[in-house]
Amino acid sequence: MQGLDLSPVGLFFEAGLVGKAVMAVLFVASLWCWVLIIEGVISVARIRRAVRTARTGGAVAKSLYTVTVAGDEEVRRRIPGETVSELRARISDAMARAARELLTRSEGGLPNLAVISSVAPFIGLFGTVWGIMSSFAAISQAQDTSLATVAPGIAESLAATAYGLAAAIPASIGYNRIGAAYARLGQEMASFVEERALALLSRPAEVARENSPRRRAETP
DSSP: TTOOOHHHHHHHHSSOOHHHHHHHHHHHHHHHHHHHHHHHHHHHHHHHHHHHHTTTTTTOGHHHHHHHHHHHHHOOOTTTTOHHHHHHHHHHHHHHHHHEEEEEEETHHHHHHHHHHHHHHHHHHHHHEEEHHHHHHHHHHHHHOHHHHHHHHHHHHHHHHHHHHHHHHHHHHHHHHHHHHHHHHHHHHHHHHEEEEEEEEHHHHHHHHHHHHHHHOOOO
């Protein structure tokens, strides 16, 4: 037992082939999990900053370009007999669709976090079972139940469990926290869409005049 290295790297090198494969998969999953978390946090912060800047009268950021273009295109498109309320609804719907597509693209890593958080513990459990089986195999071969015989297999099984938890816990926390952040961001985006739709209607005065019932009645 004195020669057993209990560090994560030492346990990896002292594990068997299957144990090493399990730990390697979980280590890669853990790294991927942190990459997805960092990307999600940065994406939420960037879009939220762009939305708040646009709502306070600042310049519209590039990340919101598709949303604003969708509204501008609907303003320029004319539909005979359309009222101002119908035009406003059409602008809001077009911008809302663009906003949903934007949020869906930006939160693309969330499903992967959910997969890691749910699958990693079972992969770790497989490594745990395999390590315990290795301990029983060592007892059978050595005809000895001393701690020195079973310690390597038990250490391998516990290391696989720890690797699995190291990947699953941050993935689960990141999925829930980033998902909640995107939900709040969706509400802010909806408010921005409504405000932008009103601004597009009020900015070009001729749009309201051309779509008013009185103006249509005066048109021969």
